[in-house]
Amino acid sequence: MTTAEPATTPQRADFAAEPERWPERWPDVVAVPRVSRPRAAIAEAVVRRALRGLPLQARFAGPGAAGPRTVGRGGPLLEVHDPTAFHARVGAHGLVGFGESYMAREWDAPDLVGALTVLAAHAAELVPAPLQRLRPLWALRQPEAERNTADGSRANISRHYDLSNDLFALFLDDTLSYSSALFRGLPASWDLLAAAQHRKIDRLLDLAGVGEGTRLLEIGTGWGELALRAAARGARVTSLTLSREQRALARERVHAAGLTDRVSIELCDYRDARGTYDAVVSVEMIEAVGAEFWPVYFRALDALLAPGGRVALQAITMPHERMLAARTTFTWIHKYVFPGGLIPSVRAVEESVRDHTGLTVARRDAYGAHYAETLRLWRERFAERSEEVEALGFDETFRRMWTFYLAYSEAGFRSGYLDVQQYLFTKEDAAR
Incomplete structure (x- = not known):
């Protein structure tokens, strides 16, 4: 497993309180990757743009939320509890970060399958075409091992x-x-x-x-x-x-x-x-x-x-x-x-x-x-x-x-x- 570069504050209180989630067990879940402010802002803009036209509701709460608290055209709820960490993970590691953010409880969905079904149905459209063409530059590569x-x-x-x-x-x-x-x-x-x-x-x-x-x-x-x-x-x-x-x-x-x-x-x-x-x-x-x-x-x-x-x-x-x-x-x-x-x-x-x-x-x-x-x-x-x-x-x-x-x-x-x-x-x- 490749360990993410630790953030300034790698553990939130709920992580620190749960022994089974100590860093040595789940290093890339406990540690929020450090990304620059411009990259985090770009990630947030891309995420909001992608979600805006989908038949779901994405509700952002807590520090780091920018723009409307809820985006999307209505449907299954995707609730982002920690937008700062969520966007940092997506900005650093794309869909790997999206999954790790769920593991870290930074977002949730009452109907998880429903929300993921909407995302899967629109998978080809989630990343803007210019970024898709640059995929070899930003997508993580499979390890040789x-x-x-x-x-x-x-x-x-x-x-x-x-x-x-x-x-x-x-x-x-x-x-x-x-x-x-x-x-x-x-x-x-x-x-x-x-x-x-x-x-x-x-x-x-x-x-x-x-x-x-x-x-x-x-x-x-x-x-x-x-x-x-x-x-x-x-x-x-x-x-x-x-x-x-x-x-x-x-x-x-x-x-x-x-x-x-x-x-x-x-x-x-x-x-x-x-x-x-x-x-x-x-x-x-x-x-x-x-x-x-x-x-x-x-x-x-x-x-x-x-x-x-x-x-x-x-x-x-x-x-x-x-x-x-x-x-x-x-x-x-x-x-x-x-x-x-x-x-x-x-x-x-x-x-x-x-x-x-x-x-x-x-x-x-x-x-x-x-x-x-x-x-x-x-x-x-x-x-x-x-x-x-x-x-x-x-x-x-x-x-x-x-x-x-x-x-x-x-x-x-x-x-x-x-x-x-x-x-x-x-x-x-x-x-x-």
């Missing part, structure tokens, strides 16, 4: 997925599926989530043609539900993960199901996979590959797949132009949630498959609204079990960060900024 090389990928994956199996179990359903469910109808309810996760898995297995005797490779184990479900169909499954915590629990679940003769869970990078498989399935793993390695990833799928085989891929996607703008930028999500990640566009996926493999894109289905509901259910469950999260040792700032992450992601799907796809890729049988 977070490139998804073999070593970098292991470190990046560990930072998220090795946090605690118990943490994930508190807000996921009993299938421990950490990807979009597929509901019969919307809106959804918690008691339907496990069935909707099985529906998603079954559809992927159907796309890949998985059945009795299928040699299946899964890239990205999660906590093992897809491998278990494939083995129950009679498949022989090799599942790859870089998370030691996930591997341990997935192996326990395979053993408990009596399927150790059909499922092998391996700590292995996709680049090191060997063998030939009738089918390959990968669920929301491509987002952790990184743009520079997409060709390597898709070539690996092609090389591991037998002639006549099928690949089922589930991927989060974003608009191509926004992806191009984001591909070298260091974001709040990178810093606090998914280091090294990048969401591809539909175009990027299909161009990578076309240009680097012999695979054919046979089918693509989108269902982003289902991800919004999945995330809502996770977010509500996380909030309901906040005390249990705290009991695991995750402090208040972490819980606020995780709430922002889930709401931020949900807003992306509700606004249409993000989508989720299920792809079928096929490989021609040379014998035919």
Whole structure:
């Protein structure tokens, strides 16, 4: 984590009173970055200009407020408690600072998803065109250490997925599926989530043609539900993960199901996979590959797949132009949630498959609204079990960060900024 330059007074009273928010734990949340007065004024002007035309209300209070206390055309409320700190963070670190300001309680929103959905829907318009053109000069760059090389990928994956199996179990359903469910109808309810996760898995297995005797490779184990479900169909499954915590629990679940003769869970990078498989399935793993390695990833799928085989891929996607703008930028999500990640566009996926493999894109289905509901259910469950999260040792700032992450992601799907796809890729049988 890159530490911000401390402000003259790095701690407000509420920070100093809360041991879990000491500087050594959350340095860039406790410390307000020092920015010049002109830069802070420019940040405030840009923020107010951006918010003025949006269907929300931004209300500024306390020292540092300039101009009207409330801007916006009406809608969800975004309440800025400390405008001076808020504008300093945005001026210094853009959207990274925006997220850190929320973690620091400098702003809040009674309907956090609603406010973030408005911002996501207008993401392309928030920064004026002249500043967009200068993006390479002001946007934070991804650290070299977070490139998804073999070593970098292991470190990046560990930072998220090795946090605690118990943490994930508190807000996921009993299938421990950490990807979009597929509901019969919307809106959804918690008691339907496990069935909707099985529906998603079954559809992927159907796309890949998985059945009795299928040699299946899964890239990205999660906590093992897809491998278990494939083995129950009679498949022989090799599942790859870089998370030691996930591997341990997935192996326990395979053993408990009596399927150790059909499922092998391996700590292995996709680049090191060997063998030939009738089918390959990968669920929301491509987002952790990184743009520079997409060709390597898709070539690996092609090389591991037998002639006549099928690949089922589930991927989060974003608009191509926004992806191009984001591909070298260091974001709040990178810093606090998914280091090294990048969401591809539909175009990027299909161009990578076309240009680097012999695979054919046979089918693509989108269902982003289902991800919004999945995330809502996770977010509500996380909030309901906040005390249990705290009991695991995750402090208040972490819980606020995780709430922002889930709401931020949900807003992306509700606004249409993000989508989720299920792809079928096929490989021609040379014998035919």
